[in-house]
Amino acid sequence: MELNQVEKISKALGDVNRLKILQYMQQNQGKVECTHACNLTTLSQPSISHHIKKLVEAQLIHQHKIGRNYHYSLNHEIWDLYKLSLGNL
Numbered sequence: 001m002e003l004n005q006v007e008k009i010s011k012a013l014g015d016v017n018r019l020k021i022l023q024y025m026q027q028n029q030g031k032v033e034c035t036h037a038c039n040l041t042t043l044s045q046p047s048i049s050h051h052i053k054k055l056v057e058a059q060l061i062h063q064h065k066i067g068r069n070y071h072y073s074l075n076h077e078i079w080d081l082y083k084l085s086l087g088n089l
Contacts, residue, residue, distance in 0.1 A: 001085040005059075009082050012058035017041050018051045022060065022074070030074035037072070 012018060020040050025032050037048050052072060055061045059078045064071045 001081045006082065006085050006089075009058045009060060009078070012054045012060060015051065015054075017043060017048075018055055021048075021051060021055065025061070025072070025074045030076065032072050033069060 013022075017040075021032065021037055024037070024040055037052060041048070043051075052061070052063075056063050056072075060075055060082075061072045062075055064073065
């Protein structure tokens with residue numbers, strides 16, 4: 001993994017709300033629906049969408065649209081590469 005991608009992921013992980021989303025996903029087979037993500041914090045739905053967008057842009061999660069709802073899944077490959085890259089710094 002290139003250092004600029006490590007930096008992008010690290011910045012995405014620099015917010016407690018994004019960490020809560022990822023923690024919830026890890027406890028739920030690596031998946032979350034947008035409506036469930038809104039229940040994780042006291043933030044509004046637009047704020048949650050902003051945090052999820054940052055995680056998608058960092059490639060930490062995949063976004064899937066099913067009907068009118070969005071579902072998200074943890075990108076295990078990128079997550080594992082990120083952890084491995086940190087070990088090599």
